[in-house]
Amino acid sequence: MxxxxxxxxxxxxxxxxxxxxxxxxxxxxxxSYQPSSKALSFSQKSETQGSTLVFKGNPKKTSVIFYQGALVDNRSYSIWASKLAAKGHTVYLLKEPLNLAVLNPNQASLVIKANKLNNYVVGGHSLGGVIASRFAKKSETDSSLKGVFFLASYPDKKGNLSNFKGDVLSIVGAQDNILNWSSYKKAKQYLPKETSYVTIEGGNHGGFGSYGSQKGDKKAKISNNQQQEEISQTLIDWLDKVN
Structure with missing residues (x-):
């Protein structure tokens, strides 16, 4: 009983x-935050590898592997990704389970293996940047990893890149009200002294993708089109210098 x-x-x-x-x-x-109609239009320029969006460029140029922000559809980053591809850089926009990079942090390694990449950088937006830093930390000895970039993000202790020999870029928006600015400043101890820091004046957190307003964020003082243009141009200039 x-x-x-x-x-x-x-x-x-x-x-x-x-x-x-x-x-x-x-x-x-x-x-989850859905891509704008313009981002959806740009996403049509991509191919798919499983759930990853691939914007094809010149295979001889540095490739870009990107971890999406938390709860942001990866197609939301299609505008600047397409612009990078137009300049020859193949971009892989990873699609994470439930749009949370933390649920599959090693997905970048699958893309690298499947495409036999020997010249790439890895980056991410918000939470995606944290995961990208952790991946880079584990891959520090991989000579194929040339750099790491952060969009409204920063590394944590598990992604300590202070001794990283590659190039590092950090881009933030002056109107970002989602980024924890105190943690962002403290996290600089986990980045190389040679890290390049760029602030997009008038840009906000959601503007690093194209998915409308994000809860808790400040309103941008520039258009999303302008922020996308500044992101793409900053990344292109940086990639041209990456060894």
């Missing part, structure tokens, strides 16, 4: 657990 009651209790607990998991997945999926 006791065993039967225990089974019933456990079955109820299991059912409740599944409901909670299901609701959590539904909440995350329905609250």
């Amino acid at each position: 006791k065993k039967k009651k225990l089974k019933i209790i456990l079955s109820y607990i299991g059912a409740i657990f599944l409901v909670i998991i299901g609701l959590s997945f539904f909440y995350i999926k329905t609250n």
Whole structure:
């Protein structure tokens, strides 16, 4: 009798657990930031490798592997990605489970292996930048990794790149109200002294992609088109200098 009651209790607990998991997945999926119509249009220029969007460039030039921001659809970064590809840099926009880079932090390694990349940089937006730094930390001895870049992001202790020999770029928007500025400043201890820092005046957090306004962010003082242009040009200039 006791065993039967225990089974019933456990079955109820299991059912409740599944409901909670299901609701959590539904909440995350329905609250993800979707790409603007312009970003969707630019995404049509890409090819797909599994769930990764690939904007083809010149295979002889440095490739770019990018981790999306938390709950941001990877197609939202298609505008600046397309502009980089037009200048010869193949861009891989990773698509993470539930749009959360932390759920598959080593996805970049699959792209590298599948495409036999021997000249690449890795970067990310917001949480994606943190994951990119951790990946780079694990790959510090890989001579194919030429650089790391951060869009409204910074490394944590697990992604300490203070001894990294490659090039590092950090871009922020002056109107960003999502970025933890105190943590951003403290995290500079985890970056090389030669890191390049760029501030987009009037740019905000959501403007590093193209997916509309983000909850808690400040309103940008420049158009999304302008911020996309400044991001792409800054990245192109940096990539031209990457060894």
